[in-house]
Amino acid sequence: MSSDNKPVTQVTIEKRRNGRWSFVIKRGAVVYPAQGQFTSQLEAHAAGQMTLKALENKR
Template identity: 60%
Template sequence: MTQDGKLETQVTVEKLRNGRWAFVLRRGTVVYPATGQYSSQLQAVSAGQQALKAIVSKG
């Protein structure tokens, strides 16, 4: 938890064994598994940031 009482949320991008890219979301102690099969790292980062915004805005 951060100092203001909100859960810490982060996105990491990983390269899969098949050469594609995916993102992993972590919110507090919950880890959402690798999502997506993106052809570039930039696409995975963009999708991960959009998912992060959606989760944070829900509360």
């Protein structure tokens, strides 16, 4: 599969109602639900990026 055919993957950071932060991974049409209860936006972003790298290395 060439790099042109790979689905677009992105990490979105969201603030929950309780004031905590979480991340959502979107890969093409697949959406992995919100994960985590992080105290800062930076923590949520770092965790989301680490999870994304783990998913990419798994293939």
